[in-house]
Amino acid sequence: MTALATETRRTTAPAAPGNPRAAVLALALFEARRLLLRLPVLLALAGYAAWIVWRTLQPWDDYPVLQDADRATQGGPLFVGLAALLGANHAVLRSRRRDTERHLGVLVLSQGHRTAAHALSVVPLALLTAAGVAAQFTWEAFKPGAVGTGSAAELVVGPLTVLLFGVLGVLLGRLAPSAVAAPLLVVVFFLLFVGAAFPFAGEESGAAWFAPVVSAAGTHPFPSGLLGRPAGWHALYLAGLALTAALLAVLLSGARTRTVQAALAAALTLTVLGGVVQTSGVPAATTAARQRASVTPEKDQRCVRRGTADYCAFPEWTPRVGDWARVVRRVQALAGGTAHGRRLLVRQRVEARYGLDGDAALAPSTTPYQVTVGTAWGGNRIPEFSTAVAAVLVAGDEKAAGELCDGRMVTVMWLSLAWQSDPEARLRNVRLDDSLTGSAVVLAPTEPLTMTAGQTEVVRTLLDRPSYGVAARVKAHWTELTSPQVTTARAAEILGVHAKVGADRCAE
Amino acid sequence: MSPASLLLPSAQECRMTVTVSASGLGLRYGRTHALDDVSLRLGRGVTGLLGPNGAGKTTLLRVLATAVPADEGAFTVLGHDPATARGRQELRRELGYLPQTPGFHPDFTPFEFVDYVAILKELTDRAARHREVRRVLAEAGLDEVRGKRVKKLSGGMRQRVALAAALVGDPGFLVLDEPTVGLDPEQRMRFREVIARAGEDRTVLLSTHQTEDVAMLCHRVLVMAGGRIRFAGTPAELTARAAGRVWSSTGRDPGAKAGWRTGAGTFRNVGDPPEGADLLEPTLEDGYLLTLDGDPAEVTA
Numbered sequence: 163m164t165a166l167a168t169e170t171r172r173t174t175a176p177a178a179p180g181n182p183r184a185a186v187l188a189l190a191l192f193e194a195r196r197l198l199l200r201l202p203v204l205l206a207l208a209g210y211a212a213w214i215v216w217r218t219l220q221p222w223d224d225y226p227v228l229q230d231a232d233r234a235t236q237g238g239p240l241f242v243g244l245a246a247l248l249g250a251n252h253a254v255l256r257s258r259r260r261d262t263e264r265h266l267g268v269l270v271l272s273q274g275h276r277t278a279a280h281a282l283s284v285v286p287l288a289l290l291t292a293a294g295v296a297a298q299f300t301w302e303a304f305k306p307g308a309v310g311t312g313s314a315a316e317l318v319v320g321p322l323t324v325l326l327f328g329v330l331g332v333l334l335g336r337l338a339p340s341a342v343a344a345p346l347l348v349v350v351f352f353l354l355f356v357g358a359a360f361p362f363a364g365e366e367s368g369a370a371w372f373a374p375v376v377s378a379a380g381t382h383p384f385p386s387g388l389l390g391r392p393a394g395w396h397a398l399y400l401a402g403l404a405l406t407a408a409l410l411a412v413l414l415s416g417a418r419t420r421t422v423q424a425a426l427a428a429a430l431t432l433t434v435l436g437g438v439v440q441t442s443g444v445p446a447a448t449t450a451a452r453q454r455a456s457v458t459p460e461k462d463q464r465c466v467r468r469g470t471a472d473y474c475a476f477p478e479w480t481p482r483v484g485d486w487a488r489v490v491r492r493v494q495a496l497a498g499g500t501a502h503g504r505r506l507l508v509r510q511r512v513e514a515r516y517g518l519d520g521d522a523a524l525a526p527s528t529t530p531y532q533v534t535v536g537t538a539w540g541g542n543r544i545p546e547f548s549t550a551v552a553a554v555l556v557a558g559d560e561k562a563a564g565e566l567c568d569g570r571m572v573t574v575m576w577l578s579l580a581w582q583s584d585p586e587a588r589l590r591n592v593r594l595d596d597s598l599t600g601s602a603v604v605l606a607p608t609e610p611l612t613m614t615a616g617q618t619e620v621v622r623t624l625l626d627r628p629s630y631g632v633a634a635r636v637k638a639h640w641t642e643l644t645s646p647q648v649t650t651a652r653a654a655e656i657l658g659v660h661a662k663v664g665a666d667r668c669a670e
Numbered sequence: 671m672s673p674a675s676l677l678l679p680s681a682q683e684c685r686m687t688v689t690v691s692a693s694g695l696g697l698r699y700g701r702t703h704a705l706d707d708v709s710l711r712l713g714r715g716v717t718g719l720l721g722p723n724g725a726g727k728t729t730l731l732r733v734l735a736t737a738v739p740a741d742e743g744a745f746t747v748l749g750h751d752p753a754t755a756r757g758r759q760e761l762r763r764e765l766g767y768l769p770q771t772p773g774f775h776p777d778f779t780p781f782e783f784v785d786y787v788a789i790l791k792e793l794t795d796r797a798a799r800h801r802e803v804r805r806v807l808a809e810a811g812l813d814e815v816r817g818k819r820v821k822k823l824s825g826g827m828r829q830r831v832a833l834a835a836a837l838v839g840d841p842g843f844l845v846l847d848e849p850t851v852g853l854d855p856e857q858r859m860r861f862r863e864v865i866a867r868a869g870e871d872r873t874v875l876l877s878t879h880q881t882e883d884v885a886m887l888c889h890r891v892l893v894m895a896g897g898r899i900r901f902a903g904t905p906a907e908l909t910a911r912a913a914g915r916v917w918s919s920t921g922r923d924p925g926a927k928a929g930w931r932t933g934a935g936t937f938r939n940v941g942d943p944p945e946g947a948d949l950l951e952p953t954l955e956d957g958y959l960l961t962l963d964g965d966p967a968e969v970t971a
Contacts, residue, residue, distance in 0.1 A: 184792075185789060185793070188796065188799075189786075192785070192786060212717065263772065264773070265767065265769050265832075265835070267772060268767050269762060270759060270762045270791050271789070349869070527949055
């Protein structure tokens with residue numbers, strides 16, 4: 163025979179006998195590569211990366227609270243999950259759609275093994291999502307203003323959601339082998355996410371936890387001990403659900419072995435266990451802790467003295483005392499009379515009695531020279547706290563400050579804003595309607611204050627002037643400017659503002 | 671003589687070991703006997719399977735490839751009995767199957783598609799598998815297009831991809847269902863080369879309508895009709911069936927079973943020649959035609 167014949171001899175041994183596990187792994191890697199290169203997945207990953215960057219660059223996110231930042235990682239992966247559902251379903255239906263099953267059906271690896279490989283092929287995408295979650299959380303944690311502690315159970319929700327949706331795509335391919343089933347399901351899920359229309363979405367307990375992401379969150383972060391979220395059980399529920407869906411898909415593919423059946427039973431048990439425990443509501447100890455933190459926060463707080471003020475905060479927030487102290491120092495530096503050296507108590511307060519998603523306002527304190535500071539910081543929270551400090555220095559306590567309806571409001575707002583960069587922008591920030599003219603509600607950590615149109619005009623005129631000139635007049639006329647009898651017109655006159663200001667009418 | 675014909679294994683070489691053995695295979699689709707008491711024995715080398723449409727060729731190949739189970743009878747391939755799950759798995763490890771109209775994943779490249787099939791054949795070592803994929807792609811003449819999407823390949827190229835997929839893993843039993851259908855002469859020649867090489871040390875069962883393919887490639891031939899084997903023997907034996915039954919005439923002989931005008935202007939007749947007819951050298955096709963028209967009892971399986 164010829165050289166040509168020699169090269170045609172069987173060059174390799176026949177397929178190595180029976181290592182289906184290794185073959186499943188090899189197929190999973192093959193399918194994973196294809197899944198990661200599918201257009202919907204690439205678009206979802208690009209969108210997810212952009213979302214992470216956009217979110218972490220927001221100025222209001224400069225002072226993250228890590229027990230909230232972990233939860234904030236859960237939204238973006240939902241869309242990666244939808245892409246995973248589409249991609250995995252597409253891969254499962256590939257043989258059927260292209261009529262290759264007649265060929266592939268006689269190959270060694272059974273359909274059950276191939277289904278297992280499809281389910282496993284979602285794992286790398288889930289790991290990629292985990293890397294995104296880790297990057298996002300690490301970025302937050304390394305911001306100079308970060309406080310608090312994150313939860314690993316909350317952080318795994320995003321990757322588990324991707325895994326669950328991908329596996330659902332595999333299961334759907336076995337249950338309803340139609341090319342339209344997955345896109346329809348994706349549309350339904352998309353509407354539910356975008357419209358937050360998951361049944362009971364936003365609730366803190368109960369059936370809400372059957373949804374993959376439960377992002378119940380009010381406007382104010384809680385100390386981590388008050389969260390009461392069954393994050394660990396929810397992660398177990400999601401992992402169990404993903405495992406159940408995967409094993410069910412394998413079972414439907416014909417692999418009805420005892421091992422698969424036993425694993426399915428175990429996965430189902432984990433799902434039920436996680437599902438039931440997570441919906442059992444907020445533990446009694448957490449409810450009691452919330453009550454205590456809301457009513458008697460001093461029992462849980464640590465206090466430190468900085469300059470003329472004492473700062474009492476929940477332990478996780480003590481690194482933020484320096485930020486608060488800078489504001490207090492700047493406001494007091496502009497004040498006159500006894501207020502300049504007045505000893506203040508800055509107490510951090512939280513209203514936790516109505517749960518995480520409660521939005522109840524903090525009641526103003528009646529304790530003299532006690533200023534409330536919330537658990538959020540950064541953005542508008544800084545001028546709001548500055549206003550609270552100024553109001554207490556002028557009115558004596560928060561309750562009285564909330565009732566200001568005279569010329570003292572001019573002094574309060576000038577003290578609050580004059581030290582800040584771009585004070586006019588801060589004025590806009592601190593007013594509820596973001597206006598710079600007319601009357602408006604002014605936000606503060608507790609009850610809001612009100613500014614009349616006249617007071618607004620006077621304050622804006624003062625903010626346009628060099629602060630040292632105004633500060634001199636404020637200090638010189640402190641007693642009169644902080645007297646309950648001072649009208650806005652009189653305050654304007656004292657401070658050298660020539661403006662037509664009518665009588666003070668708070669209802670204006 | 672073509673290079674492919676040089677590679678044909680001799681009948682002696684291939685008569686040595688029985689690798690595929692079937693007895694009494696039967697399969698019905700409703701009232702139709704797709705397979706009716708089919709028995710056969712195959713050894714190494716290329717065995718051609720001839721028969722008209724509906725003869726049961728594809729059904730027989732699908733049964734032997736374990737794509738469908740037979741209703742009756744039994745068979746073994748390389749000692750593996752597909753009646754048991756383990757035997758079926760072992761058989762599939764030795765199987766290379768090219769279906770009649772193979773499907774493709776159009777977004778795959780030939781490399782990806784064959785690699786995918788290789789994984790399904792449990793070739794798990796990545797480096798070794800990729801070497802094997804490159805080898806069969808080269809053998810099928812797909813080296814230059816292995817990175818192109820299958821959807822951009824011609825029909826002939828796609829058929830070669832399917833052949834490469836059947837060859838990957840170096841199977842001991844190769845089942846090819848009309849692999850040369852729709853190919854141009856050059857592509858068919860290339861296919862013959864590959865199949866001939868494959869048949870050197872494997873058992874290849876080749877279903878085809880092309881008697882020319884059988885004549886050039888096979889050391890044995892089976893003829894099926896009506897779900898039964900009508901002939902089993904060597905191509906020379908099939909050809910010999912037409913000895914003395916092919917003749918030339920100036921017009922179509924009314925007694926001929928088939929007759930047609932040749933390029934020389936005379937008629938070539940097949941059947942029972944009249945006295946003193948001008949007899950011609952028979953071909954395999956003549957033998958095939960006469961076998962289909964003959965008595966099933968003559969089968970020599």
